[in-house]
Amino acid sequence: MLSFLIRRLLQTIPTVLAVVLLVFVLFSVVPGSIASSMSDDADPHVELRLKQQLGLNDPVYVRFGNYIAKLTTGDFGTSFRTREPVTTMVAKRAWPTLQLIFTAMAFSVLLGVPLGFIAALRPGGLVDSAAMVLAVSGLSIAKFWLGLVLMYLFALKLGWLPSFGYGDGGLKYLLLPAITLGVSPMALFARTTRAAVLEIMTADFVRTARSKGMSETRVVKWHVMRNALVIILTTVGLQFGGLMGQAVVVEKLFSWPGIGSLLVDSVLQRDIPAVQGSILVVVLAFLALNLLIDVLYGVIDPRIRYA
Amino acid sequence: MMFRMIAIVAALGLALAGSAEAQTPRKGGTIRMTAPYGSSFTSLDIHTTQRAQDEIYAKALHRSLYIWNSAEGKPVPELAKEVVVSGGGLVYTFKLRDDAYFHNGRKMTADDVIWTYNRIMDGTKAYPGARFVRIIEGAAAVEKGQAKEISGLKKIDDFTVEMKLTEKVDPGFYFFTALTSIYPADEAAKDSFIQHPIGLGPFKFVEHVPGSRIVLERWDRFYKPGKPYADKVIVSIMGEAAARDVAFRNKEIDTSVLGPAQYVAYQADPNLKGTIVEVAEVFTRYMGMNPAFKPFADKRVRQAINYAIDTDLIINKLVKGKAYRATSWLPLTSPAYDKTMKPYPFDPAKAKQLLAEAGYPQGFEFEWTTSQNESWGLPIVSAVIPMLDRVGIKAKVKQVETAVLAEVVRTGDYQAFIYSQQSGPDPLAALKCFHSSTPQPACNYMNFKNAEFDKILDEAGQADDAAKRTQLLQKANALLYEEAPVWFFNYNKAVMAVQPWLHGIQLNPTELTHQNAEELWVDETSPAK
Numbered sequence: 001m002l003s004f005l006i007r008r009l010l011q012t013i014p015t016v017l018a019v020v021l022l023v024f025v026l027f028s029v030v031p032g033s034i035a036s037s038m039s040d041d042a043d044p045h046v047e048l049r050l051k052q053q054l055g056l057n058d059p060v061y062v063r064f065g066n067y068i069a070k071l072t073t074g075d076f077g078t079s080f081r082t083r084e085p086v087t088t089m090v091a092k093r094a095w096p097t098l099q100l101i102f103t104a105m106a107f108s109v110l111l112g113v114p115l116g117f118i119a120a121l122r123p124g125g126l127v128d129s130a131a132m133v134l135a136v137s138g139l140s141i142a143k144f145w146l147g148l149v150l151m152y153l154f155a156l157k158l159g160w161l162p163s164f165g166y167g168d169g170g171l172k173y174l175l176l177p178a179i180t181l182g183v184s185p186m187a188l189f190a191r192t193t194r195a196a197v198l199e200i201m202t203a204d205f206v207r208t209a210r211s212k213g214m215s216e217t218r219v220v221k222w223h224v225m226r227n228a229l230v231i232i233l234t235t236v237g238l239q240f241g242g243l244m245g246q247a248v249v250v251e252k253l254f255s256w257p258g259i260g261s262l263l264v265d266s267v268l269q270r271d272i273p274a275v276q277g278s279i280l281v282v283v284l285a286f287l288a289l290n291l292l293i294d295v296l297y298g299v300i301d302p303r304i305r306y307a
Numbered sequence: 308m309m310f311r312m313i314a315i316v317a318a319l320g321l322a323l324a325g326s327a328e329a330q331t332p333r334k335g336g337t338i339r340m341t342a343p344y345g346s347s348f349t350s351l352d353i354h355t356t357q358r359a360q361d362e363i364y365a366k367a368l369h370r371s372l373y374i375w376n377s378a379e380g381k382p383v384p385e386l387a388k389e390v391v392v393s394g395g396g397l398v399y400t401f402k403l404r405d406d407a408y409f410h411n412g413r414k415m416t417a418d419d420v421i422w423t424y425n426r427i428m429d430g431t432k433a434y435p436g437a438r439f440v441r442i443i444e445g446a447a448a449v450e451k452g453q454a455k456e457i458s459g460l461k462k463i464d465d466f467t468v469e470m471k472l473t474e475k476v477d478p479g480f481y482f483f484t485a486l487t488s489i490y491p492a493d494e495a496a497k498d499s500f501i502q503h504p505i506g507l508g509p510f511k512f513v514e515h516v517p518g519s520r521i522v523l524e525r526w527d528r529f530y531k532p533g534k535p536y537a538d539k540v541i542v543s544i545m546g547e548a549a550a551r552d553v554a555f556r557n558k559e560i561d562t563s564v565l566g567p568a569q570y571v572a573y574q575a576d577p578n579l580k581g582t583i584v585e586v587a588e589v590f591t592r593y594m595g596m597n598p599a600f601k602p603f604a605d606k607r608v609r610q611a612i613n614y615a616i617d618t619d620l621i622i623n624k625l626v627k628g629k630a631y632r633a634t635s636w637l638p639l640t641s642p643a644y645d646k647t648m649k650p651y652p653f654d655p656a657k658a659k660q661l662l663a664e665a666g667y668p669q670g671f672e673f674e675w676t677t678s679q680n681e682s683w684g685l686p687i688v689s690a691v692i693p694m695l696d697r698v699g700i701k702a703k704v705k706q707v708e709t710a711v712l713a714e715v716v717r718t719g720d721y722q723a724f725i726y727s728q729q730s731g732p733d734p735l736a737a738l739k740c741f742h743s744s745t746p747q748p749a750c751n752y753m754n755f756k757n758a759e760f761d762k763i764l765d766e767a768g769q770a771d772d773a774a775k776r777t778q779l780l781q782k783a784n785a786l787l788y789e790e791a792p793v794w795f796f797n798y799n800k801a802v803m804a805v806q807p808w809l810h811g812i813q814l815n816p817t818e819l820t821h822q823n824a825e826e827l828w829v830d831e832t833s834p835a836k
Binding site: 045046047049050052053081082083084089092093144147148151152155156159162163164165166251252253254255256257258261262264265268269270 | 347351437501544550556708
């Protein structure tokens with residue numbers, strides 16, 4: 001296990017380097033500069049000095065080299081926009097995003113997986129049909145629209161929850177954005193679980209277990225659930241990445257202080273260090289979660305070995 | 308004069324303000340404002356950012372030498388008790404307040420003012436306020452790194468500063484925005500200042516949740532007796548109009564800027580109609596034409612564009628009436644606005660005739676650079692294209708991001724573009740953007756050069772008599788209208804919904820969201836504690 005972990009950690013290095021390089025190159029070729037973002041009346045002479053001070057006149061490879069050198073010391077650079085260390089900025093925004101993503105994931109798993117199970121146990125029945133209609137709707141619904149509907153319903157009409165803001169970071173502020181973000185993966189989990197369970201139900205080992213006289217409850221619990229969990233876990237792993245991407249819409253809509261909105265604001269204002277820092281953190285989080293999922297595979301299914 | 312104009316364009320808002328004045332302001336409570344312009348606050352160092360969004364909180368936290376007085380429609384001294392003008396209108400002596408305390412408890416002195424202006428001119432930082440401080444003698448030399456201190460600024464004593472200007476302008480128009488906020492010398496140089504800003508304003512900094520809100524609380528040593536009224540100000544970032552709408556209806560916020568669609572909806576709703584305040588802001592929306600692109604070098608072609616577009620139709624149908632028709636460059640709330648001016652009528656026949664006279668009987672084709680902005684971007688361009696097509700002019704759309712558009716406009720890398728540009732509050736400064744000595748990247752985006760215009764504007768700049776100056780500015784504005792370097796589209800009508808318990812809202816034409824927070828108060832019906 002330890003050697004597996006070390007190997008996987010080493011494998012992330014080229015991935016991270018490739019992402020950093022890609023972002024660097026992209027922001028070297030896109031039009032628009034930090035000088036014009038900062039002042040629409042910047043004297044050309046000042047613009048030149050500013051670029052010099054920020055090291056923007058150096059060739060891309062020099063800047064890239066400097067950046068990598070700084071990264072190795074844990075320094076993400078200084079934001080062009082706020083003049084704050086990017087590490088501080090990203091750290092402030094990472095926790096709210098994690099809160100949002102994990103709550104959304106918990107909501108989607110806790111609702112989606114049982115829904116898929118129940119639907120699969122009585123295929124073609126009323127619950128199955130209703131669950132699948134819900135799943136298709138959940139997958140097709142636009143987050144922005146869903147968020148507004150939830151705000152309208154739970155804040156304006158029922159008065160149960162605040163419609164926006166971070167507040168003290170408590171659950172009542174977190175619920176609406178997390179549900180908005182979680183509905184789509186919830187629908188996906190319902191569908192995936194249903195498909196997985198239906199497939200496993202017809203597998204040879206399930207038939208064998210039944211023929212040996214095992215009760216249906218034990219069959220579902222020991223054979224179906226355990227095997228379906230591996231598939232569900234894969235989907236959860238993939239969905240984490242998706243949620244990070246989709247969080248930006250929700251963060252913007254609900255004035256949630258996450259890393260997604262930091263990234264978008266930084267892109268729009270050509271704040272390259274902040275863009276790089278945000279992307280890097282998102283990528284690292286994604287890689288860490290995938291690693292965690294891989295470890296969990298082994299816990300659930302001993303057949304998966306870490307050779 | 309400006310007050311009269313505001314009264315005309317914002318009768319409803321004034322009625323609301325008037326009723327507020329009739330009551331005695333209540334002490335205490337929380338004011339919940341919104342920052343509606345999309346993204347997070349750029350920085351807590353207000354010198355570094357020129358975005359209207361950031362100035363919303365800065366108006367409560369900081370103070371500049373002057374302040375915008377919406378009732379009088381002009382900037383008035385704020386940190387100075389007395390201003391003496393001498394040297395033929397070029398030397399200003401400011402007798403500073405001796406009762407202004409920074410939020411760290413230290414009294415403001417002349418050193419802070421001088422330190423602040425020197426900081427803003429640091430040429431390695433590109434502080435956007437440099438464009439204002441540049442009017443002080445010797446400031447440009449500091450910016451270019453040729454001098455260490457601005458020679459035109461002199462400390463007479465701890466509370467007296469002398470300022471020598473390079474030209475005869477009213478410095479009030481230059482030193483009222485938050486971009487020139489006075490900082491505490493030395494303290495502001497520390498790294499901690501960016502995390503925890505210290506100002507002179509009526510509210511002090513408490514908390515910043517990046518991407519979400521800024522919280523400020525009353526500064527008890529604020530120099531205006533009895534002010535501020537409220538205990539706390541919260542400015543929430545809410546870029547999505549629909550989310551703001553729900554929050555406003557749900558009484559979670561006290562102010563909400565309305566877009567065209569909401570403007571229509573709120574007007575139609577009897578419960579919300581009374582919450583609307585509106586003002587003609589000092590921004591002109593226009594299509595700029597590049598004179599280096601051959602057809603646009605001919606005045607007749609530029610005029611033809613103005614005749615060919617049914618501007619009223621676009622304002623009524625697309626902008627939903629949330630704009631005022633432009634009649635040249637200076638907006639309704641400019642002190643030099645000439646109300647006798649009439650807009651170009653919609654006259655395609657006249658446009659065709661002018662095009663034929665200019666040598667383009669079959670029209671021509673051009674590339675039109677635009678952003679996605681709903682009020683002055685792609686939707687407007689899409690509506691105008693068929694109108695131009697009717698007179699033979701074909702337009703190809705080039706869509707870019709707003710940040711890219713700003714660069715395109717500054718560098719002149721366009722055939723035509725559509726934009727919103729500040730056209731006030733100082734009419735001289737606004738028209739100076741068309742002076743041939745103004746470089747294109749500064750604000751002469753159409754690279755306009757006209758000797759007669761220069762002469763009139765120079766005369767206006769030298770005029771001591773206010774009436775004579777206004778007359779000359781109106782003449783220059785009329786000449787600009789005749790030369791038509793742009794399609795004169797509209798002046799922005801800013802609309803904000805204000806909860807009935809919030810009082811003291813100022814109809815600020817420089818930016819309606821910029822409120823002098825010490826004037827605001829909430830009555831006991833406010834649901835916020």
